[in-house]
Amino acid sequence: MKRFFFLLLLLALLVQPLAAKTLTKVAAVVNNDIITTYQLDKAVIDALAKNAKGNQLTSKEFDQLKTSVLENLINEKLVEQRIKELGLNVPDPELNAAVEDVRLKNNLTADQLKQAVEAQGITFAAYREQLKKEILRYKLLSREVNYKVEVTSGEVRDYYMEHIDEYRSKPKVRVSSLSFELPADEEAVAELREQVVVTRKQLQKGKAFDQVLAAQGDAAFGGDMGYLVEDDLAAVLREALGGLEVGQVSEPVEMNNQLHLFLITERDSGDSGMDDRVKAEIEQLLHQQKTEARFKEWAAELRENGYIDIRI
Incomplete structure (x- = not known):
């Protein structure tokens, strides 16, 4: 029964009347913003829906999940604050162009794209807002993370030699x-x-x-x-x-x-060397790995320089 208790509790919180939301508490303070327990519970529900074990989590696993979700919310809030601090924005023409790019890449008409989005259970306006956040995040990372990431030819060569069997095609x-x-x-x-x-x-x-x-x-x-x-x-x-x-x-x-x-x-024979395709693939992989590592460092710097108060 304990495995189901947490899910039922969260569902109960989320279906309370609108007026009851004022009773939610502060889960964390992030500089001048707060994350409420309502926001946390909603995010946990979303995470449970994506978790293969779902409501079969033990109490320990649930606590670990909730902690991880809160950490992600804190990081997202720090990113939002940094975007606002730098004055980054996405003008409507740029957002419209991004939507159009998605439409063209999927070979859809404007109506078909809207139907495809709504079939996922979100409004088209919400989809545009989600896309806008992704563009802002990309701009922020390009400015503060990606420019410090460099992959040398030596690193590409070393990776290839260490994983050569993965790039040698079969005869x-x-x-x-x-x-x-x-x-x-x-x-x-x-x-x-x-x-x-x-x-x-x-x-x-x-x-x-x-x-x-x-x-x-x-x-x-x-x-x-x-x-x-x-x-x-x-x-x-x-x-x-x-x-x-x-x-x-x-x-x-x-x-x-x-x-x-x-x-x-x-x-x-399948014994192909490191051609341009393989080189580009390795460069992309190493760049992604370095970007992720640099992002963690950058996020840690934001947390270290900010004010974080977890209250649950």
Whole structure:
């Protein structure tokens, strides 16, 4: 029962008549602003809704969650105060442009975007206000956090060497297939096998795949299968393709009541170095890690230089 008590208590607080909100207490003082117990309870409800365990939390886990939620509210209040102190703002044209950017990126009409937002249980006005807060936060972080974050080429190289297996792609092979349906008649099957042998020799001699396929008429089908990761292939295919070089043709492979020939057209060893894509990905990752670390330092500085009084 204790697991449900906290959730029921918070729900009871939130459904009190409007006049009862005046009875809420001060949970924390942040410089010249306050965070009320009502605001804290509402934030805890939101956090519980996002928590996989939800109302199955123990009393200790609930206390830890509530403490964490209050800390986040304090940090958010400090951020809001710093934004106001610096005079940062988002003019309507800038906010409208941000909304338009979201619409275009999601390929939606203005009405469709509004419907999508309202389907999430919030008004479009509230969505705009939420977007405005995100833009203000971005401006603040760009001014006070991001400009101090730098990722050097040496750090990128060191990270790559430490995680090289994560960036080494698996070997892939590009294959063209030529397939024949196996007939029910045994004599016809024998004739087909002879035809497949002849067809394989044509491919081995370098005759163009498309010409060989076209010459089969309705007796065969196939084409380019694209790049295949060898480790992901069925055992029978791995065995058939293993060791074949570009331009070589597999032995006839019988699968799914069909006979198949596979022509190797390209191979990719997967041992790619640190190309521009990998470098950019690592730079972004390290920048994000450094930004998060710097943000924690910055938030700690705000708290240290401010007045915080937790009263619950």
